[in-house]
Amino acid sequence: MITTFIFDVLTDLKKNNHNLSKITFVLPSKRAGLFLKHQLAQITQQTIFAPEIISIEEFVEDLSGIKTVSNTELLFEFYNSYIALTNKENQDSFESFSKWAQILLQDFNEIDRYLIPQENIFNYLSDIQELTHWSVEGNQTEFVKNYLQFWNKLYTYYKHFTKQLLDKNIGYQGLIYRKAAENADTYIENNTEKQHVFLGFNALNTAEETIIQKLLKHNIAQTFWDIDGVFLNNPKHDAALFTRQHKKNWKHFEKHPFNWVTKNYSEEKNISIYGVPKNIGQAKYIGTLLKNIEAKTKSLQSTAVVLGDENLLIPVLNSIPSTVDALNITMGFPLKSIPLASLFENLFHIHKTSGNSFYFKDVVKLLSHQFIRPLFYIEDTDYASKIIETIDKNNLVYLTVGRLKEISKTTDNLLDLLFSNWNTTIDIALKNCTNLISTIKLYLDKNKDANLLSLEYLYRFNELFNSLTRLNSEYHHIKDISTLFGVYKELLSSETLDFQGEPLQGLQIMGMLESRVLDFETVIISSVNEGILPSGKSNNSFIPFDVKIENKLPTYKEKDAVYTYHFYRLLQRAKNVYILYNTEADALTAGEKSRFITQLELEGIHNIHHEIIAPHAPVITPKLKEVFKSEDAIIRLKEIAEKGFSPSSLTNYVRNPMDFYYQKILKIKEHDEVEETVAANTLGTVVHNTLEDFYKPLENSLLSVEIVQQLKSKIDAKVTYHFKNEFKEGDITKGKNLIIYEIAKRYVSNFLDLEITDLKAGNEIKIVAIESNNTVLIDIPELDFPVKLTGKVDRVDQRNGDIRIIDYKTGRVDAPKVEIVNWEDITTDYTKYSKSFQVLMYAYMMSLSNQIQLPVEAGIISFKNLNAGFLKFSKKDKQGNGAKRDPQITQETLDNFYVELKHLILEICNPNIPFTEKEV
Known part of the structure; x- marks a missing residue:
């Protein structure tokens, strides 16, 4: 085991005969205090009272006498000041205010933490803006x-804001620090004996x-710095940027030693750097590293996984080997990643835009939520x-609460909670949430x-909504759901x-x-990429860069130096270091390894193993599905044969046997989804049904111009009726649906023209027949069960004595789609010959049932493509432009078709030929 910095400090204090029980230890974080308390037990051989161990934030808060409050509450307090100091006509809404006020609060915080004279810097900023915008000019716009x-x-x-806070004895971090600095002398007077x-x-x-x-000046404090000589003695190394300044500028160190400059970093270390593609790749490789480390050391007691990007927490947790039993996670699980967060996200999304109806996808999403x-x-x-089935069945695109209650009266109270009164008042909306x-x-x-974990989720969200309710009742700044949603997200992001x-045992995972x-013996650091470690240039501030330099406020350079220190400090005492970076360009990062890695390699102090990890990508040979x-299945096929094979079911098999298997054998129907825009098959059904209504009464009668002219006057009524019948409660009065509705009328009108x-x-x-149902028995001697064909013909007419079998298609069909050259192609190529197959099957069925006399035309x-008129099926002698076409369907034509039809049905019914998926 390595000797830690905390252990060294405690050992030194004990060696110099300090009474450990009477010391107040001040550390950068609460977590460090826990480790100090643990190591204290290893230092003393006797029972002692535990010393006071606090974080710097707690110490400063105690010194100031002011309580810290959440960032959200500060926003509400600041808005009070803003309203008090701004004319009503110029006031921003709370939602708009919060966007710029967040940045201003950060600036207030920095100004106070660095004890900058407030009036000077604000007046300076104001003067800069006036110079920039030529304020002496008389014709300034209202905006300027x-x-x-x-x-x-x-x-x-x-x-105004700080006075308001101090009157309530609360403050933001910077104000607390400023007050603590002001109170330091009083604190020293009252604690002269305290160390x-x-x-x-x-x-x-x-x-x-x-x-x-x-x-330090009053001899009631000691400082222990954890810095290595390699960094401190190199004036260009940012890991010691701040420590060098303290050592140089603090008067205390003119007469007192600077504790400590160590030599741990130069000791031998195993440093491995791995470039891994993508964040998930890093998470998976961390799992592999942990597995290898555990196999070698049999323990992960002094091992830490440090996440440069804290969004990797969940993937890393999912990648930890199952053999790891002791695990401590310092980082909290973000509430925004919990499934319950998506529920309230959906609710706020639905109610953000005021209205009495709700979009069906939002309703379905909400009702399908796991909670x-x-x-x-x-x-x-x-x-x-x-409810969901009714929405799909009736094509409901927008729903009111009343309509939802009609569908399911039993759940009225629950539906009210989810959908009613949200926009009445914010109090009611919050009450609905709780x-x-x-x-x-x-x-x-x-x-x-x-459900213990789910109940824990609920408890945390209940706390969050209680906070929102308290803030709303105390400040009354939330005026609408959109603002409430913004405040909710602000609170959620920090929870x-x-x-x-067990915080002191096993593997440690932390930010x-x-x-x-x-200090840890083995350290794994992830996401060591530019833009993450360090985060690089970002200027989320109203204070310009040069003004920050002038007033000694931290810039991105200082912020980068903070992470440089943390990175190198992790390496100081570690024996085994694994550094991972993402090699791929993701959304906002360029896949560039961090400057820290380049610096490590250029230092030449350690032997570094650098490797690019390529994930194992097995070659998966695509295999077509096959069902024997x-x-x-044979029993089901016999049932289908007895009921009748339709042209569409047979062409479905030709297109892809697996589709036939799912739909006909397994009886799996496609889900009827809500049609926001009228689907092509719905348009086709409307046109077909309208023409059926027009022509069915005219069976066995001759058409005349007058009869057809009369039909044109009924187009509007019939098309509207069938749209309502097929499109249910879908809206055809606007948008694309109105266009499709007009297209349907135009199709019918053009056909009649x-x-x-x-x-x-x-x-x-x-007119001979309209929508004629046909079911005929077909003779297939090879099968020991009856086989029928069934189908509905759109129209059969007699034109100048020639019988025509007509199939309507609302899509575009060109003449080549109803022509064939080789008969065997008709049952193998769906794209080219499915139309020919359909019309020939209709002709074959009608011939078998003696409804027509050959020869006939079908098409x-x-x-x-109405201008092309009736597209007749034809058999071409050969391919090419000079091919001879024969549009007459004779007995020979049907005999040739029967051979291919029989072959297809035998293949479908053959128990030894599996259903095999076709390549798309």
């Missing part, structure tokens, strides 16, 4: 005037420096499914043991669900800041 007025008011905002030990600090703000130096779906299961009935949490809790309580574990003051015909033109040309047309009327 308001802009300059904003900068002039910054100091006024600051004074303080500050250990493991690096970057200190001016307030912290002031407090510590005052304590909501079970609530609709009442007395063995799944009312959520009932009541919903209570309702979910009642359900989960029925099986408490199985975490803490893991429970970079949690690693402060801690079982006895049950074509009919009129044909009649006016002197052609005689007699397609394409509504998208």
Whole structure:
């Protein structure tokens, strides 16, 4: 085991006869205090009282006498000041205000933590803006005037806001630090006998420096720095940027030793650097490293996984080997990643835009949520499914609460919670959220043991909504659901669900800041990429870069130096170091390894193993699905044969036998989804049904121009009727649906015009049959069970004495689609010959049932290609432009078709030929 920095500090204090029980230890974090307490037990051989161990934040808060409050509450307080100091006509809404106020609060925080004279810097900022915008010019626009007025008011905002906070004895971190620095002298007077030990600090703000130096001056404090000579003695190494400044600038170190400059970094280390593609690749490789480390050392007691990007937490947890039993996670699980967060995200999304109706996808998403779906299961009935099925069946695109209640009266109270009164008042919206949490809790309580984690989620969200309710009742700044959603997201982003574990045992998983003051023998650091470690240039501030330099405020350079220190400090005492970086360019990062890695390689102090890891990508040969015909499948095929093979089912088999298997053998139907836009098959059905209504009464009669003209006047009524019948409650009064509705009317109108033109040309047309149902027995001697064919023919007519079998197609069909050269192709190529197969099958069935006398013509009327007229099936002698076409369907034609049809049916019914998927 390695000797840690904390252990060295405690050993030194004991060696110099300090009474450990009377020391106040001040550390950068609470977590470090826990490790100090643990190592204290290893130092002393006798029972002692535990010393006071606190974090710097706790120490400063105690010194200031002011309580810290959440960032969200500060926003509400600041908005009070903003409203008090801004004319009503110029006031931003709370939602708009919060976007820029967040940045201003950060600036207030920095100014106070670094003890900058407030009036000076705000006046300086205001002067800069006036110079920039030529404020002496008389013709300033209203926008420029308001802009300059904003900068002039910054100091006024600051004074009013801070006074308001101090009156309530609360504050943000910077204000607390400023007050603590002001109170330091009083604290020293009252604690002359108290000893303080500050250990493991690096970057200190001016307030912290002031407090510590005052304590040092009065001999009631000691400081222990954890810095290596390699960094300190190199003026260009940023890991010691702050420590060099403290050593040089603090008067205390003119007469006192600087504890400590160590030599741990130069000791031999095993450093391996791995370039791994993608974040998930890194997470998986961390799992592999842990497995190898555990196999070698039999323990992960002094091993830490430090996540440069904390979003890797969940993938890493999922990659940890199952053999790892002791595990401690310092980072909390973000509440925004919990499934319950998506529920409230959906709810706020639905109610953000005020309206009385809800989009069906939002409703279905909400009702299908894992925490909501079970609530609709009442007395063995799944009312959520009932609602969803009704939405699909009736094509409901927008729904009101009333319509939802009509579908499921049993769940009225639950539907009210989810959909009613949200926009009435914010109080009601929040009450709905807390009541919903209570309702979910009642359900989960029925099986408490199985739902412990879910109940913990609920508890944390209940706390969050209680905070929102308190803030709303105290400040009244939330005026609408959109603002409430913004505040909710702000609170949610900072909340975490803490893991429970043994903090001092086994593998440690933490973020970079949690690693402060801690030492581990083996360290795995992930996401060591530019833009992450270090984070690089970012300027989320109203204070320009040069003004920050002038006032000694931290810039991105100082922030990068903080992470440089943390990175190298992790390496100081470690024996085995594994550094991972992402080699791929992701959304906002360029896949560039961090400068820290380049610096390590250029230092030449350690032998570094650098390797690019390529994930194992097995070659998966695509294999087409194959289903062998079982006895049950054969029985089902016999049932289908007895009922009748339709042209569509046979062409479905030709296209892909697996589709036939799913739809006909397994009886798996496609899910009827809501049609927001009228689907092609719905348009086809409407046109077919309209023409059936028009022509069915005209069977066995001759057409005339007058009869067809009369039909044109009925187009609107019939098409509208069939749209309502097929499209249910879908809206055809606007948008694309209105266009498709008009197209349907135009299709029917154009068809009737074509009919009129044909009649006016002197052609005689007699309607023989409309939507004629045919079921015939086909003779297949090879099969020992009856086989039938079935199908519905759109239209059979007699034109100038010639019988025509017509199939309507609302899509575009061209003449080559109803022509064949080789008969064997008709049952093998769906794309080219499915139309020919259909019309020939209709002709074959009608011939078998003696409804027609050969020869006949059969073909397609394409509504998208009406100018081409009746596209007749024809047999071509050969391919090419000079091919001879024969449009007459004779007995010979049907005999040739029968051979191919029989071959297809025998293949389908053959128990030894499996259903095999076709390549698309």
